Amino acid sequence: MLDIKFIRENKDVVIAGAKKKHIEVDIEQLLKLDDLRKELQVKVEEKRAEQNTASNAIASADDAERARIIDSMSSVKQALKLSEEELAKVMQDWRTLMVQVPNVPDMSVPDGDSDADNQEIKTWGEIPKFDFEPKNHIDIMLDHNMVDLERGTKVAGFRGYYLKNDGARLAWAIWQYAQQFFLQKEFTPMIVPSLVRREAFLGSGYLPQGEDDLYKTQDGDYLAGTAEVATMGYYMNEVIEKSTLPEKFLSFSPCYRREAGAHGKDTRGLIRVHEFYKWEQVILCEASHEESVKWHEWLNRNTEEFIESLKIPYHTVVNCGGDLGLGQVKKYDIELWVPGENTYREIASTSYFHDFQTRRLNIRYKDDAGIMRFAHSMNSTAVPTPRILVSIIENYQRADGSIEIPEVLRSFMGKYAIEKRN
């Protein structure tokens, strides 16, 4: 959510920002409602002031005087009630519009409609040249009995999977390595809830717009698609000590996504599944653009370094306006080379929000001047499994059908390669 004052004072910026994100929202209508809101608020407050004055007088009045004042207050009460009802109606529309107003994208965000318009800003690593026809991860993993997709769908339904044998072991190895790698960087490790109440989804910006992408329980709770939701909810409605900022979390959770809009895409394999596991980096920092940018770059670089240590070719793109979420100011995607598809596929995403999330979540701190401020927030994927397996396995496949284990994973895996089966 944006500050209404900011919207009022920067109407054109907000309108241009929404346009850049290809998000429809009627700012003019919002401002009209806001004028009305202020007008009615003054009206209501004047009436209340009158009532408060009378109430105080009654407390110290004699019986006759008291009866007289009470009598005269009935008309004030009527008028107040009418104005209050009017204000309530306006406020309802006002709130509906307010949660639809997108955060303003950064100047450096390129124009564009969709992920096709994202701009590559970095490439790393040599794209492997195979002297044989590289297989995709599905075939390789089936060959090694690392995954069972048929029983996955039998038991879990569409997009279901079992990781087995070296498939499971490789996932665990990555988890262990990721902990070792990221926890060197002074994060607070957390295992966070996936089953989360509605409030934290509203606060982090996944609701009300993202209802279709979320699984919902019969109790009205939702399953989170990322540990970001519970991690951001951690300090919801709290005033935190400035001295603890920046607060850096490395959060783990199972993640659940309905993939409602992706019916035809990636229907087989481990790229797009309903249930997966993710380590997420989340930061709360002081309310300054410079701090936000600094930590955003830092987060993204952490993940790049992690991928570099696995020696997998990747590129980093800056997402275009049309590919940004409601609250995001700027986002980088890191995409890993997938030989089986001869393209890069997204593995991680790093965004910052300024105070868009913390305003909704009401996460504040007191600055040095004693002023209450909404903290800034940003987050980044550290590593998702099983999606990361796709790139590891496809890039590290060998002509004889075996799979080399990336050097950094060997100690966790206990071997150098997943050997060819007979």
Next chain:
RNA sequence: GGAGAGGUGGCUGAGUGGUCGAAGGCACCGGUUUCGAAAACCGGCAUUCGGGUAACUGAAUCGAGGGUUCAAAUCCCUCCCUCUCCGCCA
């Protein structure tokens, strides 16, 4: 699932209809004292929205929403949450 208790400021904790935005304590800030610190003492210290250059001032907020009343932290209703005991249980 059954029974009970409770949600008040950064924390703790009084307050059962009328200057209560809310006592006291802790924490924090400033001062006195000290070589310095601690202790002690004195003073200050909630947030949000509106008006005013400012001093200041109006409104709202005691889990959320509704109701009763001239007036609600206080009474009533609904919901949410927390705790305790019993049951069940990885």
